Amino acid sequence: MNVLAIDTSNYPLGIAIINEEKVMGEYITNVKKNHSIRVMPAIEALVKECDLTPADLTKVVVAKGPGSYTGVRxxxxxxxxxAWILNIPLVGISSLAVIASGVGRYFNGYVSPLFDARRGQIYTGLYQYQNGKLVTIKNDEIILTEDWVNQLRGLDKSILFVGNDLPLHQVAIKKALEEKAVFAEITEHNPRPSELAFLGKDKPGEDIHSFVPNYIRLAEAEAKWLESKKNQ
Incomplete structure (x- = not known):
């Protein structure tokens, strides 16, 4: 089984190929560049570097959001x-779960991955490793940082916060949760596409034609357009 993982849901671009329990190759960048012109060359280069052809791929796993509207799309x-061209299964995984998976395996507590959603809001969820598997404790949502940390105050364990946008919210989190808040190291904030691949490798394929991203909220332009239609 050669699983290809693709994550373009935020600034980081991540591509990985795994084979059973082996990471064959992994490509990660975290720069503000257009994913649309970079992702296919990155996939082609990694497939070639791993001495594979597209026909050798057996599954595609993608980070399905939340995150950047354009990036996720x-x-x-x-x-x-x-998946359609190669006639192989397609699996979607939460973009937040990918980050949580990368840091939570050896943390005795909860993990709150986050992306900035502007206006004091974050995309986040709550995860925990149980019996060696990543479990969702609170579903992904968009929420004010203040409201999120208020929800976490009563938890019985520490919470590990992780994500490239963490510095935008770290002061507020630390002030509210004090010693209960733990912050990931700078090298841990990029989502690992190999983690994405392993999260999806044993999941059943989804219907390609009905598969849609999980934006959590509408893109701002779309939301304004719908609002304008209501007022007509």
């Missing part, structure tokens, strides 16, 4: 196209 569109 690019990754999902490419993943769906590849």
């Amino acid at each position: 690019i990754g999902v569109t490419i993943a769906k196209t590849l």
